[in-house]
Amino acid sequence: MIKNLVRLEHVVEGKVFHFVCDPDSPTSCIKEALFSFLKYIGNIEDQAKAQREQEESKVVEESPKEE
Numbered sequence: 001m002i003k004n005l006v007r008l009e010h011v012v013e014g015k016v017f018h019f020v021c022d023p024d025s026p027t028s029c030i031k032e033a034l035f036s037f038l039k040y041i042g043n044i045e046d047q048a049k050a051q052r053e054q055e056e057s058k059v060v061e062e063s064p065k066e067e
Contacts, residue, residue, distance in 0.1 A: 006021055006023045008020075
């Protein structure tokens, strides 16, 4: 099967990013898909932040306390 696609390309800091969709995709659906991607990335960032904070609190607990 051969299918036409629309591909958007954007370069940020030397990294190339692509967004691919059907050419007849309604803009409302495209926006919803992009929102879902942003939500997914936000969840990854939140998990990484929580992990960093957990590691930092563990280091503080393990450091010797001055008396």
